[in-house]
Amino acid sequence: MEQILIACGDTDLLRRIVADLPADEFTPIASRKGNGIAAKLAGRGIPYAIVHESLADGHGATLCAALKEMSPPPSILYLVASDAPASGPFDVAVTYPVPGPVFRNALKRILQPEDSAEDLEKWRGFYNEVVERHGLLPTQSYYQMLGLKAGAPHHLIVQIFDALSLRYHPDRYQKHRGERWGDAVYDQVNELYKLYTEAFGVLSDRRKRNRYDEVLATGELRLAGDESNADSGPKTFADLGNSAASKKFLKLAQTDLARGQATQALQNLRFALSMEPDNAAITAKIAELEQKQG
16 A cells, blocks of 8 residues: 555544545555654655645645655645645645545545556556466465464464455455456455455464364365354454444554554554444454553
8 A cells, every 4th residue: 555644733634534545545644743744754755645734833834845845756635724725835735624525536636647558567467466376275275375384373373364465355456346457356356365364264263273273184175164154253453343434444553563563553543443432342452452562
């Protein structure tokens, strides 16, 4: 996912901006201030920025100007409370808040489309990668599917599945179904991810895993359907949430963990909890990560 700077002094507006982003396309880098932010981001290749005029230190316009001095400069969507300016150190300016679809249409105007030939070649390569992986599954155990050795510890199973989800979760490819190659990619990824999820569901559950190890020793590669599909609670962070807004932050948190960014994951979990303050499952997950961080 592409990184995107979101600078806004109002915490509630900041949460709304993040919630309005297209699902599974961006990893937000949030800031309530503008002074010194461009210097901190130098060399990181941040391609996009959303800057609200009202920052906690009053440096919204200054931040835009500083970002445009970077090499290469990010494309900037500038948000104002009223009367969007026609020009300035930004690419597009709009009044905010506005309905989600209006905001996303404005965001599209700063996104730089990839070269169509390179884009098609990239997706052809990805499609072949997924087909190759799918072709290996009938002869693989659940451990082999996930690239694990028998006896792998629980935390490694979760880490590997998170990394696979980052690349193969079908939600990442839903938006491309309108392209001529989109349906073929989505269908292959969807089938692949179903089997990865089945493998994770078994190996992450101690009772099912013990049963699977017994079955595997006899030469069987799969558990019977009723054993592998029995519900044993949430499998991914998104399953902890009930609303679309909280699920968006939960997915970001899982992505952060897959990248080893525990602090950012905690921040997104707290954002998710702010959407559902009474959600005991999210509260427990936050406590679990805080304990691991010491």
